[in-house]
Every structure is written in structure tokens, then in C-alpha cells.
Amino acid sequence: MLDLGDGLGLRPIQPGDGAALAAAYARNRAHLERWDPVRDASFYTAERQEQIVAEGVEARTQNRAARFVVVSISGEVMGTANIMNIVHGAAESADLGYWIDAALTGRGLMSTIVASLAEHARDELGLHRLQASTLLENERSQRVLLRNGFEKIGMAPKYLRIAGEWQDHFLFQRIL
Template sequence: MTTRVPGQAWPNVLTSGSDPVVTVRPIQASDGAAWRAARQRNLAWLTPWDATVPPGGDARPTSFRSLARRLRAAARRGTNLPFVIEVDGVFAGQVSVNNIVRGSAQFASVGYWIDQRFAGRGVMPRAVAMVIDHCFTTVGLHRVEVCIRPENTNSLRVVEKLGIREIGYAPRFLHIDGEWRDHRIFAITKEEVPLGLLARWQSSGGDVSAVE
């Protein structure tokens, strides 16, 4: 079991809230059964937004165990932070920090999905805010992007609630659900949330967009 280690970028566990308790922790091979059950249960809910491999692209892992192994290896290299989300100790989805760039950029992107039965309870905004705060503090990043298909209203609502600004539009940006899809681009920098994104979201009553 991964423990909370102050000042450690990876592996680590992040926790917030009391009703429900939202925990963000590293993905593990033992998550396989819960992950497969959630993905199967939410097949129609998630498939339109799932990344796919374009013709000629590298093959994706064929099992959860190989997927978890690949993600954890990337975490050890410092290029990705693959977290899962738990709600009151129950597997609820994933939030991942991808494509970490160091040097002059200190940048990464964040992606996420949630089991539909946990949607609408503020779980995903809380989890994303915790992870971005972790990126800005312990990981030492300066800027985080979130790229979302224009049709994905549920994911768009997450960045709206957190007050993450839209900065651009990328035509045919990622291969999603079998085609190259356009994406709206949102970004936030460390200077925008000096007290932390989670604290800003909480102080807004759970919807920064409603008070801006």
C-alpha cells in the first residue's frame, strides 16, 4: 500500500473531503478487477471519449496488468503520474498527469474519467484540483493543460467548475473513438492559484465559474 509521504512526487496518496472521502493514489496491478468492472459497466458512457490507436500507431497493452506496468514504469521515469480515484475506499475512476516536460517548460497535461455512478457529487473536480495542486507544489510544475472534445459536456463542466481558462482550439488533435477529433484547450499556471486550486474551488462553494 502506498503511503502519504510529504514532499515526495511519486508514489504518493492524496486525500480530501469527508462526505465523501476522495482519495487519489497510484495505480496498482491489484486494481485490475475493479478497473475492468467499472469500464464494462460504463462502456456506453466512456467509449465516445476513449483514446484509440490510429493506423500505424503503437499497439496498446492487451491486459490491465501490462497497462499498469507500463504506466508505473513511466511514473518512475518521471514522464507520467497515473493515479486512480477512490470514493470512500471504492474504485471510481482515474486521473492521470501525462507528458511531463521539464527544462524551461515545467508543463504537463491532465486527463480523467469517472464511473457514472459517482458523477455529479463533486468527486472529479476535487480529484483534479488535488492532482494539479500536487503538480504545482511537490512535482514542481508551472503549467497544466486539460484538452477536451467540444462535445464532452461532462468533462467541460469539470474545468468550468474549477475556473480553468480556455486558451485555444486544436483541430484533429487526438485520435478518439476511432477518428482524429478536435479539442478545446484549457490551462492553468501556478501563479493563478497561489493558495491552491482545491482551496479556491472550496471557497467558491464548489463552482468557481459561478462567482467569476
Template sequence: MALIEWLSRFDSPQLEGNGLLLRLPVSDDYVQWARLREDSRDFLTPWEPAWAADELSRKAFRERLSRYRQEARERTSYSFLIFGNNGETLYGGLTLGVIRRGVAQSATLGYWMGAPFAGKGHMAGAVRLVCGFAFDIEGLHRLEAACLPSNERSRRLLESTGFRHEGYLRKYLKIAGSWEDHHLYSLLAEDLRQA
């Protein structure tokens, strides 16, 4: 079970378990974040929206932090960094975003892993932590995730963490500069309770 601590100054959760620490980024994370993203550029760009010219700048990072804090305060999105090695080593990131309340009680899951840490089970552990947070703390009912048909690693990750394939979305997201089809996966709160 994840240990959840609230950081009152950011109204943001900190999740621990599976040898991982997930938390909202802070200014001091910039150097490690920019280095990992730059070192993983070739690995990440086929699966992500096109990077802006200033994608890795300190200014762009500060703007992200401001947006992430605001969204966390409003409980509309939580953008976590994933750390291992007792919180010392940045592995990647995971976002529980587009949180819809009311009758929907749902959110969208997005994630990225630095190239040196991919394929080692870290993202599966992070997804499990965030699912527990989404269902048990935030009271959500449904999580959705989409992945490119060619991204076999992402498909295996979603299936291994209990997500079910629901459909095919035509030209769903603009990835690497082109509108791309995606597979849609979902996980319901009762799916985890039945597992």
C-alpha cells in the same frame, strides 16, 4: 490541503483529501477496475480512444501497471485511480501525463469517471488534489487539458477547477476511431496562488 504519502516501492504518490484517495493502481484493483469500465462502457466510449479487443483483460491490465510504474519512477507520468468510501470504492481515473521538464515544466491532464459516480463532484476534488501535487510537489508550472466541444461536463469541470480556455485544436486526438477537434484549457501555478 492534501496529505501526500510516498509509496517507496513504486516511487508513486498517494494523495488524500476532498473525501478521496488517489493512488497508482495495483494488481488487486483489476476486478473492480474491469467491472467499472465494463459497466460504464457506453458512457465512456464517446469520449475516449477506441478500445482494443483485449481492453479489459487481465493481461492488458498487467501491462498497464508495468508501464505506469516505469513512468512514475521516471517522473514522466502518474496514472492515478480515484477511490472514495475510505479507499474502498473505485470512482474513476486521472492521469498527469506527458510531463516535460526543463524550460517547459508542464504536463497534460486526462481523466475518466465511472458512470455511477459522474456529476457528483468527485472529479473536481480529484483534479484539485492533482493540481496541488503537480505544482507544489513536482514543481510544474503549467497544466493542459483538452476536451471535445460536445463534452459539456468536461468543459464545466475544467472551468470550475480554474482552467482557462486557450484555444481550439483541429483534429487533435483520435477519439472513438475518428480524429476530433478539441478545446484546449490550461492552468498555471500562479493561477492557483492568486485564487
């Protein structure tokens, strides 16, 4: 586990994380809803989160994704960070996604986490490139990416359906 300081760590997801993930998502529902797709009520249950964990663990064994949780000393999930949609072959590329508990924003933790994920993507997964996207107004996330060597490569109109609407996103990449 990567020690983030302040009693927090970053580790791969593991079976049994479902209840803690459900609690974290429920606790941060209002904080995340403007940045996330619309979620149905089942998403916030321990059962559904445990299914998502199982899918993530399986994707890791197939080298298609690497999902992590930010955890407190007590085991409380305080965020997630994910390397997803890994493409091998000529691309050796993946997408990066992350969020942190509302109580922890503005402390620089996500910059540390993104740096660790980029290193993991390069050294452990053998990737050449990471891509991330942000809503146009998500300046905090953009700063995290820029601090970590990502460059803005464009704007994708109506790129993802977020908060119930197809929304424009800035695209960023980092060559590893």
C-alpha cells in the same frame, strides 16, 4: 490517500490494480466510448490493465507521469485521474486526463480531484503548467476545468482520434 467523502478516495495506482481497473472500464464501456479512443477487447482484460499499471508505476519512477485511481472503501475502482506526458526543462508542463464512473457523475467529485491533481503537479512534481483538452461538446468536463482555474486557450482541429474519428478539441491550461 485523499478522502473524497462518500466512501471514496484518490490514491496512486499500484501493482495489483489491474483486475479492478478492467472491471471499472468494462462497467463504464458505454459511458466512456464517446470520449475515448476505440479500444480492442484486450484493453478490458485484467492482464492488459495490469500491464498498463506497471507502465504507469515505471513512468512515475522516471517522473514522466503520475497516475491515480478513484477507489471505494471496498477497493472498487470508480475512475482514474492522470498527469501524463510530463516535460521538464524549459516547459515544466504536463497533460491532465480523467474520468469518473457513470454512477458518480454530477456530484462535484471530479472538481475536487482536479484541484488535488493541480496541487500535486505544482507542489510534488514542480510543474509550471497543466494542459487538458475536451471534445467540443463535453461541457461537463469544461466546467470542471474552468472551476479549477483553467482557461480556454484555443481549439485544435482534429486533435485526437476519439470514437474512431479525428475530432476537434478545446484546449485549456492552468499556470500553476
